[in-house]
Amino acid sequence: MTRILFVTGRFAEPALRQVVPPLASELGFAGDIAVLPITVAALMHVDWLLRKLTVPNGVDRVILPGWCQGDLSRLEQHWQVPFERGPKDVFDLPDYLGRPDATPPRLDDYGIEILAEINHAPRLSVDDLLRQCDELRQSGADVIDLGCIPGEPWTTIGAAVKHLVAAGFRISVDSFQEREVTDAVAHGAELVLSCNSSNLAWAQHLPAEFVVIPDTPPDAASLDATAAAMTAAGRTVRLDPILEPVGFGFATSLARYYDVRRRHPDAALLMGIGNVTELSEVDSAGVNFVLAAICEELRIGSVLTT
Incomplete structure (x- = not known):
């Protein structure tokens, strides 16, 4: 089973934890989440990731926030694992990972x-x-x-x-x-x-x-x-x-x-x-x-x- 590491910051963590587990179950991969010490994930840079990120053994693929800046090949050379920028919006991950017939967001579930x-x-x-x-x-x-x-x-x-x-x-x-x-x-x-x-x-x-x-x-x-x-x-x-x-x-x-x-x-x-x-x-x-x-x-x- 493919093991994917999703990298995020503190603000996006709740949304990512909402999206990844059901997606992993549906598409058949093991999903890990790395929450780094930054509030806004979009501000990540390759230089910073080289200092702050830890990639566990056995990870086959690392998906970074879509706004992450810098040359990803440096990360791949360092960890010998493929790195990629995911979508800019965490809720677009299902489409990004190829889930067929993604369910559109519900507009009848509201509290106001x-x-x-x-x-x-x-x-x-x-x-x-x-x-x-x-x-x-x-x-x-x-x-x-x-x-x-x-x-x-x-x-x-x-x-x-x-x-x-x-x-x-x-x-x-x-x-x-x-x-x-x-x-x-x-x-x-x-x-x-x-x-x-x-x-x-x-x-x-x-x-x-x-x-x-x-x-x-x-x-x-x-x-x-x-x-x-x-x-x-x-x-x-x-x-x-x-x-x-x-x-x-x-x-x-x-x-x-x-x-x-x-x-x-x-x-x-x-x-x-x-x-x-x-x-x-x-x-x-x-x-x-x-x-x-x-x-x-x-x-x-x-x-x-x-």
């Missing part, structure tokens, strides 16, 4: 729920709402958030929510207006954005989940007090310390999420990422990736976007 908001929802017909809901769901939304308009009561919100729920959509409502929220919940809305001390008196009596926010972004005490009151009333809550746009307290607001997670290690959290993506004149894919990474590390289980 996406709430997609329809802005100015009261001004849309039910047909328009259904069309937008379908487009958002096709784009990955799990819950459709109906954004209401302050000062413009949506008197037919109950009928609209009833139609959307009947069509198979999960619905949340974004409003502080008691009548709107009450009608939406009565007709199937499962989540309400948002609750603070200003609407606590009536919100705590409605049979729905609520997103709890502070009275003002820096006021952590009000967030905790409202969440405690809602929980005592039997309501399920998600905490949202409020993400601020870049240039308006963005870094400080990220620190608030960290602090809330520290103070409430088991609480459900939501982050309104649209506050950053909508107000940043850059490619949103990169911004969304970084915010999703923060959510993963802080175990923020849902995001609100548009």
